[in-house]
Amino acid sequence: MPVSDSVSRPDTDADGQRLPINELFASLQGEGKLAGVPSTFVRTSGCNLRCWFCDSYHTSWDPTHAWMALDEIVAEVETLAPTHVVVTGGEPLIHGETATLLSELADDYHLTVETNGTLETDAPVDLASISPKLASSTPTAENAPTDTDTSVWTERHESARIDLDSLASLVEHAEDFQLKFVVTGRDDMAEIESLVEDVRGVAKREIRDSDVLLMPEGQTQAALAHTRTAVAELAAEFGYRYTPRLHVDLWNDAPET
Numbered sequence: 001m002p003v004s005d006s007v008s009r010p011d012t013d014a015d016g017q018r019l020p021i022n023e024l025f026a027s028l029q030g031e032g033k034l035a036g037v038p039s040t041f042v043r044t045s046g047c048n049l050r051c052w053f054c055d056s057y058h059t060s061w062d063p064t065h066a067w068m069a070l071d072e073i074v075a076e077v078e079t080l081a082p083t084h085v086v087v088t089g090g091e092p093l094i095h096g097e098t099a100t101l102l103s104e105l106a107d108d109y110h111l112t113v114e115t116n117g118t119l120e121t122d123a124p125v126d127l128a129s130i131s132p133k134l135a136s137s138t139p140t141a142e143n144a145p146t147d148t149d150t151s152v153w154t155e156r157h158e159s160a161r162i163d164l165d166s167l168a169s170l171v172e173h174a175e176d177f178q179l180k181f182v183v184t185g186r187d188d189m190a191e192i193e194s195l196v197e198d199v200r201g202v203a204k205r206e207i208r209d210s211d212v213l214l215m216p217e218g219q220t221q222a223a224l225a226h227t228r229t230a231v232a233e234l235a236a237e238f239g240y241r242y243t244p245r246l247h248v249d250l251w252n253d254a255p256e257t
Contacts (some may be wrong), residue, residue: 002253020045020065025256030247051137059090088114099123128174133161168203
């Protein structure tokens with residue numbers, strides 16, 4: 001999902017725990033098992049990985065945000081209509097305060113957490129939307145969306161992108177879960193098949209093929225036009241579930257969609 005490259009809200013001067021917020025808005029969930037559901041998105045800034053195709057560039061490669069107190073975040077969520085809240089990023093679980101926010105929202109909202117699967121949480125989560133990063137996500141000097149030296153991130157991303165213990169913990173902890181893979185093409189499938197079996201080998205919970213979702217890489221309608229059909233056909237061939245990117249289909253690369 002494209003994100004805001006500037007944040008109009010001011011940093012809070014309120015006391016208490018705070019989070020760096022890039023966007024807070026209501027729209028439709030564009031991906032996964034709840035695609036199409038009206039949702040409030042709380043997008044934190046900051047990430048421990050650097051996918052070259054990151055569609056949240058302004059929470060990772062070039063983070064922008066305003067610091068908001070947790071009670072201010074909850075109050076703004078309450079002004080919006082959806083009863084489904086998506087806490088996303090960046091990687092929201094790098095912030096300890098995210099767990100507190102989830103606990104404060106849990107009684108009144110269905111909570112989805114969108115995570116890269118490298119960190120664990122004991123906070124209440126209704127749907128863990130886990131997106132393990134494949135080898136095809138690793139940045140290189142040729143594909144990284146920045147002019148700065150990417151060599152440190154190439155090594156750091158590649159070494160940290162898969163953590164089986166964290167993946168198993170997230171699968172076991174949440175009320176429901178999905179393993180959602182960004183697919184660039186057929187070459188990704190061998191790694192997906194291997195990783196799914198690895199997680200099945202360590203998780204104490206059944207992982208059905210219908211819990212594994214294939215999502216086409218693409219941040220714009222034009223880019224998705226080149227990938228969606230091939231990825232849908234791969235989902236049908238391998239018996240996994242295809243997920244669209246409705247927000248891109250509907251609003252292209254507009255922020256806060």
